[in-house]
Amino acid sequence: MMRSVKHTIILLASAALLVSLAGCDSPKPKTDAQLGLNPQQASGRQVFQAYCSSCHHAYSSAGSTGPSLKRLFRKKYLPTGLPANDRFVLQTITGGRGMMPGFGGTLSEQQISDLLAYLHTL
Numbered sequence: 185m186m187r188s189v190k191h192t193i194i195l196l197a198s199a200a201l202l203v204s205l206a207g208c209d210s211p212k213p214k215t216d217a218q219l220g221l222n223p224q225q226a227s228g229r230q231v232f233q234a235y236c237s238s239c240h241h242a243y244s245s246a247g248s249t250g251p252s253l254k255r256l257f258r259k260k261y262l263p264t265g266l267p268a269n270d271r272f273v274l275q276t277i278t279g280g281r282g283m284m285p286g287f288g289g290t291l292s293e294q295q296i297s298d299l300l301a302y303l304h305t306l
């Protein structure tokens with residue numbers, strides 16, 4: 185009797201853990217407010233969704249067509265090994281890199297600076 189109660193508790197605890205783990209990678213996107221984005225970062229998020237999200241994940245470390253951009257600026261190096269700073273990220277965005285197309289002719293200066301502000305929040 186006690187044994188089965190114990191088992192039930194363990195089962196419930198594992199279920200709760202699974203649910204909370206699944207919650208971390210929940211596909212339901214957070215709102216800008218939940219992410220604490222200021223207006224410029226929120227505009228940058230829209231640019232990201234329109235031009236980058238087809239190839240990059242922002243909140244999952246899983247790779248897509250391109251590498252994940254989660255914690256982009258919080259790491260010392262970019263996926264290619266270049267230093268993670270504005271200069272090299274800007275270079276990638278405007279000129280492209282490897283299989284990634286450049287967006288220098290597509291995005292305005294304002295869009296690029298908004299995008300950069302957003303990438304700093306990841």
Ligand code: HEC
Pocket residue numbers: 232235236237238239240249250251253262263264265266272273276277281282283284285287299
């Ligand atoms: C068509 C797919 C595609 C799109 C769209 C795309 N990228 Fe990429 N991106 C890639 C690929 C592939 C790489 C890996 C390039 C390499 O390592 O040679 C990459 C690499 C990167 C890197 C890492 C560069 C480094 O030095 O490691 C950054 C940062 C980046 N992309 C940002 C962006 C941003 C911001 C956008 C939106 C403006 C974007 N990408 C749109 C495919 C894409």
